[in-house]
Amino acid sequence: MDKEEKRESWGSRVDFLLSCVGFCVGFGNIWRFSYLCYKHGGGAFLLPYLCCVLVIGFPIQFLEVAIGQFTRRGAVGIWDVCPLMRGIGYCTMLFSALESVYYNVILSWTGYYFILSFFPSLPWAHCRNDWNTDKCSVGGDTLNRSAGDTDLISVTNYTAVLHVHGDVITDDANATDGGAHVTHPAVTEEAVTHPAVEFWWRGVLKLTEGIESPGEVSTQLLASLAVFWVIVFCCVVKGVRWSGKVVYFTATVPYVLMLALLIQALRQEGSLTGLSYYLTPQFDRLGDIKVWFDAASQVLFSYAVALTVLPAYGSYCPFNSNCFRDSIIVAIANSLTSFLAGFVVFSMLGHMAHVQQQSIDVVATSGPGLVFVVYPQALSLLPLPNVWSVLFFFMMILVGLDSQFAAVEGILTSLGDVFPRWLRWRAVILCVFVLCAFLLGISMVTGGGMYVFQLLDYYLFGSYVAQLLAFLEVVSVAWIYGANRFYDDIELMVGYRIGIWMKICWKYLTPVTMTVLILFNLATYQPLTYNKTYVFPGWANGLGFLLSGLVLLVIPLVFLLVLARTPADGLLERLRKATQSTVDHADLKKNCQGDETEGVDSEMQLESLVPPPVL
Numbered sequence: 001m002d003k004e005e006k007r008e009s010w011g012s013r014v015d016f017l018l019s020c021v022g023f024c025v026g027f028g029n030i031w032r033f034s035y036l037c038y039k040h041g042g043g044a045f046l047l048p049y050l051c052c053v054l055v056i057g058f059p060i061q062f063l064e065v066a067i068g069q070f071t072r073r074g075a076v077g078i079w080d081v082c083p084l085m086r087g088i089g090y091c092t093m094l095f096s097a098l099e100s101v102y103y104n105v106i107l108s109w110t111g112y113y114f115i116l117s118f119f120p121s122l123p124w125a126h127c128r129n130d131w132n133t134d135k136c137s138v139g140g141d142t143l144n145r146s147a148g149d150t151d152l153i154s155v156t157n158y159t160a161v162l163h164v165h166g167d168v169i170t171d172d173a174n175a176t177d178g179g180a181h182v183t184h185p186a187v188t189e190e191a192v193t194h195p196a197v198e199f200w201w202r203g204v205l206k207l208t209e210g211i212e213s214p215g216e217v218s219t220q221l222l223a224s225l226a227v228f229w230v231i232v233f234c235c236v237v238k239g240v241r242w243s244g245k246v247v248y249f250t251a252t253v254p255y256v257l258m259l260a261l262l263i264q265a266l267r268q269e270g271s272l273t274g275l276s277y278y279l280t281p282q283f284d285r286l287g288d289i290k291v292w293f294d295a296a297s298q299v300l301f302s303y304a305v306a307l308t309v310l311p312a313y314g315s316y317c318p319f320n321s322n323c324f325r326d327s328i329i330v331a332i333a334n335s336l337t338s339f340l341a342g343f344v345v346f347s348m349l350g351h352m353a354h355v356q357q358q359s360i361d362v363v364a365t366s367g368p369g370l371v372f373v374v375y376p377q378a379l380s381l382l383p384l385p386n387v388w389s390v391l392f393f394f395m396m397i398l399v400g401l402d403s404q405f406a407a408v409e410g411i412l413t414s415l416g417d418v419f420p421r422w423l424r425w426r427a428v429i430l431c432v433f434v435l436c437a438f439l440l441g442i443s444m445v446t447g448g449g450m451y452v453f454q455l456l457d458y459y460l461f462g463s464y465v466a467q468l469l470a471f472l473e474v475v476s477v478a479w480i481y482g483a484n485r486f487y488d489d490i491e492l493m494v495g496y497r498i499g500i501w502m503k504i505c506w507k508y509l510t511p512v513t514m515t516v517l518i519l520f521n522l523a524t525y526q527p528l529t530y531n532k533t534y535v536f537p538g539w540a541n542g543l544g545f546l547l548s549g550l551v552l553l554v555i556p557l558v559f560l561l562v563l564a565r566t567p568a569d570g571l572l573e574r575l576r577k578a579t580q581s582t583v584d585h586a587d588l589k590k591n592c593q594g595d596e597t598e599g600v601d602s603e604m605q606l607e608s609l610v611p612p613p614v615l
Contacts, residue, residue, distance in 0.1 A: 007072060008239050010316050013326070015244030020065075020330040022251035022402030023309050025337045027106060028301045030399065031370045034342030036294050038278050038364055041285030046339075048286065048295035053335060056513050057299040059505035060470050061310060062327040063477060063486075068314030069323050070489045071583055075308035075410060077315075077417030084578035085476040087558030089308075092469055093414045094551055095460075096308045100407040101437045102456050104232070105444040107400045108224040109372060110393055112204060115224075117389035124199040124373075125380035131202035137192040196377040204372070208447040211455070211540050215447020222445050229438045231401065236408050237427050240316050243405050250398045250405075255337075257395035258344055264388065265347035274350020277360040278342050289520075296517050302338055303331070304403070306469035308410030315413065322494050345370065352378040371396060408433070451530060451540075458528045459544030464518045465551060471514040472555070478506035480579050 010016045037045045067078045075096075076089035116123055123129050127136035201207050208215040235246050265271050285291055304310070314323060346360075352374075353360050365374055379388045412430060416423045444453045477486055483503045491497045528536040528544065568574040 008241060008316055009318065011241055011244055013321070015240070015247070016313060016317055016321075017326060017329060018247040018251040019240070019244055019402075019406065020310070020313055020326070021333045021337075022247045023313070023406035024061075024302065024304050024330060024334045024403075025251075025254075026302070026304065026399060026403040027371070027396070028298070029334070029338040030341040030345070030396070031367055033298055033302065033338035034278060034345045035364060035367075035370065036298055037342055038346065038360075040288070040291040040294060041282035042277070043279045043281035044283045044286055045291065045295065048292045049299065049335075052292075052296045052299040052513075053303075053331065054501075055505055055509045056296060056470075057303040057305070058327065058331045059502055059510050060305040060474060061303050061331060062324065062502065063474065063506065064305060064310035065314035065327050066323050066490055066493070067477065067486070068311030069317045069319065069321060070493060072315045072319070074312040074315055074413035074417045076414045078311045079476075080583050081481045081581045082476050082579050083582060084559060084562050084575070085472070085480065085555075086562060087555035088469060088472050088476065089414065090558055091551060091554040092306060092308050093411055094554060095306070095465065095469065096407050096411055097433075097437070098456070098551070099307070099461055100404060100411070101440045102444070102453065102461060103400065103404055103407065104225060104228050104437065105441050105449070105453060106368070107228045107397065107404065108221050108441075108445060109204060109368070110396045110400060111224040111228060112220055113372065113376065114390065114393035114397060117386055117393055120386070122376070122380055122385060122389060123203060124196040124376045125385065127195050127198075129195070129199070129203060132195060132198050133193070133202075135192045136195050136198055138195050194373075194377060196373045196380075199376075200373050205450050206447045207450055210534055211448055211451035211536060213448050214443075215449075217442060218445050218447075218449075221449075222442065225441050225445055226438060228401075228404075229434045229441075232404055232408055233430060233434045235401075235405055236412070237430055239426070240313075240409060243409060246405070247402060250402050254395045254398045255340075257391050257398075258340060261388065261392060261395070262340075262344045262347060264382065265344065265351060268347075268351035268354075268382070270350040270352075270354025271347035272350065273354065274346040274348070274360060275343065277350070277364070278346035293517060293520050296513065300466060300470065302334060306466045306473065307407065308414050309406040310410075312410040312413035313406070320493055320495065324490065324494055324498055345375070348375065348378045352381055355381050451534075451536070454528065454530055455536070455540060455544050456547075459541075459548050460551065463548055464521045465548050467514055467518050467521070468552065471511060471518065474506055474510050474514070478503075478511075481581060483507050 010019075033049075037043075037049075040048075067081065068074065071078045071080055073080065074089075075092045076086060079086040079089050125138065127138055204218075204221070206215060206218055235243055300306075317323065317326075346364075349360060349363050352358075353363050356363075363374055363378075375392065376389065379385055379392060382388050408430070411433065412426065415429065416426075422429055443449060444456075477483070483506050486506075487497065487503060527538075527541050530536070562578050563574055566574045566578045568577050
């Protein structure tokens with residue numbers, strides 16, 4: 001960075017902690033952890049989860065924060081410690097940019113539900129909407145229609161059961177794997193759907209027959225998408241000093257709302273039954289290798305590693321900030337939030353199962369199916385359903401915005417490392433990025449948008465790409481830059497030498513675990529399907545592989561470019577020079593002194609005097 005450019009810094013240590021917690025705690029903490037815990041042995045799942053936190057989650061998170069703080073650079077600039085691997089930084093920047101497009105689409109769905117929660121009659125709670133079919137049923141009532149008739153004609157008593165699988169909801173009469181179909185012996189043996197399902201598919205997504213049919217753009221979702229990008233722009237444009245204050249609201253209020261929802265749910269009948277499904281340990285499930293792989297995947301998702309954010313956030317901390325202790329605090333807050341969210345989800349699902357006289361096995365799910373189908377249905381059964389729907393979706397909006405603020409800030413920080421003079425035009429660059437991201441997101445708010453969303457999720461964000469990036473990060477720092485050398489750097493920052501566990505993880509345990517996880521994902525690959533009925537065409541699966549391959553291609557291209565531009569005789573000498581750190585320790589110490597004299601929060605400056613935590 002040019003000498004004349006003054007790097008931003010956090011207003012206080014609390015700004016940094018809340019921003020990190022807000023970033024790491026996202027949708028996955030709410031819609032994925034609790035379901036995996038229930039699916040894989042209840043309380044017994046905590047054992048593989050905690051093991052994965054200690055072996056891959058916390059070590060990678062701490063590495064990213066520490067190296068960002070040490071180099072005072074973002075995801076690209078941190079590779080001054082090993083210029084040959086700078087392609088990892090460019091790759092994570094591209095990956096994060098695409099993920100922000102995808103993430104804001106989820107926010108657009110959430111915002112649409114939030115607005116409709118203010119309507120006197122919740123559209124997902126009844127069958128009197130234009131999009132409802134004659135198979136729509138709520139509670140014990142069903143709706144039969146003639147063509148064009150939207151009024152309730154007759155009521156027939158029977159039990160309506162939803163089939164929920166993974167991230168999608170099916171109303172297939174032949175549903176299996178924990179699902180069920182609805183029959184009425186007095187009428188016809190035919191599947192029915194809950195209005196929450198029809199609202200999601202027909203009212204919100206307006207789902208077409210397949211990815212080949214994009215359909216029309218949803219004006220409601222388009223407007224919601226635009227609003228959220230405007231919010232992101234306004235909260236990020238002024239830098240971390242401003243966004244660090246915004247998170248005082250966006251990172252704390254969700255916990256208040258979560259506790260309110262939990263208290264209300266626990267007051268309902270059946271809630272304790274739901275919690276027993278969530279927590280009752282089944283230790284025999286620990287012998288299933290899939291349980292351990294799901295735990296590892298969940299930890300990587302919830303700890304949000306291999307993105308641009310944690311190095312960027314670390315780079316805004318004073319040089320002598322105790323990043324080790326702060327990383328422990330963020331990790332604990334992250335995992336406890338996942339655990340708390342499970343109580344909120346399953347206490348509510350237990351009440352819904354009790355009211356509808358169904359098994360928890362039928363209503364339990366994860367992913368968008370939980371947030372946009374099952375949970376709205378559960379909230380509609382409570383007293384004052386509009387109030388609880390407003391609170392729930394407002395909580396989800398805040399959870400998502402925190403992560404989105406961080407993702408965009410991480411991208412801007414990385415660009416500033418590469419083109420430091422661009423920082424003078426931060427607002428213009430951010431405006432261009434937001435506009436481009438908004439235009440790309442339009443493809444996912446059409447009738448075929450869910451298929452595009454699923455394609456990105458399956459082949460990019462839920463695939464081996466993030467796992468490979470995390471693996472390369474750890475190997476490059478631990479084996480090329482050197483784990484002992486990095487330990488010296490950390491000691492220089494925090495004032496003491498941390499325990500040996502991090503070194504063991506970085507050099508051996510984390511790379512081996514990540515390698516096994518990547519190989520397992522590749523070995524168990526299956527072509528993408530949606531709703532267990534729609535099979536994506538071959539060209540769509542090929543497009544998914546092509547997209548993930550293009551993102552990863554950045555790494556070898558930059559590798560070759562750096563190698564070619566390194567002045568040296570012979571390949572081995574080029575490799576040796578290209579892997580030498582260019583970090584100026586004297587300059588870092590000077591920056592540290594500058595921080596101390598410019599009045600950065602004294603709590604951050606003196607935190608290294610606190611006795612070190614044990615790990």
